Amino acid sequence: MDCLGVIGYGQMGSMLVNGFLASGVLRVDEVVVSSKSQKSRDACAAAWPGISIVATNAELARRCRMVIIAVRPQEIAGILDEIVPVMDGGKHIVSLATGVGLEGLEAAFTGPVTRVVPTVTSRVGQGTTLICHGRQVGMDDALRVERLFSSISDVVLVEESNLPVATFLSSCGPGLLAAIIEELAGAASRAGGLSTDQALLLATRMVAATAAYLRETGETPPDLIRRVATSGGITKVGVQELQRRLPGTFDEVFAAMLEQHDALRVDGYRP
Ligand SMILES: NC(=O)c1ccc[n+]([C@@H]2O[C@H](COP(=O)([O-])OP(=O)(O)OC[C@H]3O[C@@H](n4cnc5c(N)ncnc54)[C@H](OP(=O)(O)O)[C@@H]3O)[C@@H](O)[C@H]2O)c1
Structure with missing residues (x-):
């Protein structure tokens, strides 16, 4: 029992x-x-x-x-x-x-x-x-x-x-992040030099290490960005490009997921 x-x-x-x-x-x-x-x-x-x-x-x-x-x-x-x-x-x-x-x-x-x-x-x-x-x-x-x-x-x-929104982060999130890792690796290999497999390995390790860093140091993402994106440096240019594009992109991603969530909702129990 x-x-x-x-x-x-x-x-x-x-x-x-x-x-x-x-x-x-x-x-x-x-x-x-x-x-x-x-x-x-x-x-x-x-x-x-x-x-x-x-x-x-x-x-x-x-x-x-x-x-x-x-x-x-x-x-x-x-x-x-x-x-x-x-x-x-x-x-x-x-x-x-x-x-x-x-x-x-x-x-x-x-x-x-x-x-x-x-x-x-x-x-x-x-x-x-x-x-x-x-x-x-x-x-x-x-x-x-x-x-x-x-x-x-x-x-x-x-x-x-x-x-719903908590689910998008914690449960859909691994799928979203996997898509981002794939795109990062794809862009790296298209930019020249690395094979897709090498780029995927580096990107995956970097994401895991960044998550561990944030968790273990207690630093916030802006703290970490300040450490890495020094004035006039390469990272700063990349971060600025992302910060210009990502808010709109992620708002669209969440809007699409909310729409799909509502479409799939099973309202009430119908015997
Ligand atoms: N996948 C995710 O990451 C995730 C995350 C959060 C929540 N969820 C939720 O978790 C639930 C399961 O998702 P899933 O990804 O595990 O789906 P899944 O892999 O398709 O598994 C569904 C299971 O239900 C079984 N089933 C269907 N009808 C049944 C019945 N009449 N009696 C007994 N078993 C029956 C199927 O059995 P057979 O294999 O024997 O055919 C199958 O094993 C979903 O409601 C989903 O919304 C999923």
Whole structure:
């Protein structure tokens, strides 16, 4: 009864199961998994011999006190239809589905509900998981979720109204930054001298080192810019070029992501 259920062994579901078990915060006999395809169930069984893999989501919900739903937003209504009838208010639903609000989840299930936004960088124990608890979540349930996710990342509690933009930074961010790294490396190799692979390696190391520098020194980005972009120097010219173009570009990036977020929103739960 006190085990954790994970519905969906895809990108996020497998990352969470692997992270929780590898960190030691849970034992294999404390986790139950269900997934739609035999391929995903086989992958889970191969990665974690002895783990409980069940045939139906209802069976998982019957056995587990906390159920993490790691499926795409459009699949969540079907999953709730299967699990809610076998769940009492002592159980806890944790949803990863972007765009499915607490209001809709609470309309489907009267017990405690939490929204969680993980990030792919938790595969390497880095990044921030965003957590937003519903009204019915008590202190013990809240701490249990926060402790679980602290085993694979930093954790930040967020108001639901701030979740979209916080998600763009912490969860979409790795994709955005990867695109920037690729463009930096591309520009370097087009400018001459370096192969694409060499440029990509240097750019990736530089980004990791810059993030570590800012974190460890406590300097702000303007502090760092002042150190590097000396008057009349090369860096200053590059930084000025970026500062001229980037605000408009990033405003457009965020506007496009907000528009897509609203288009994907699943408003309310429709039985
Ligand atoms: N990817 C990210 O970086 C990220 C970040 C933050 C939040 N999220 C959210 O996390 C959720 C999962 O994303 P993802 O990237 O992990 O997607 P994904 O790789 O497509 O995984 C979705 C999983 O759902 C499973 N599934 C679908 N229908 C099911 C059913 N009826 N019963 C059981 N399992 C079912 C699929 O099973 P099979 O594999 O067996 O077919 C698949 O493993 C999404 O709601 C997304 O918004 C994702």
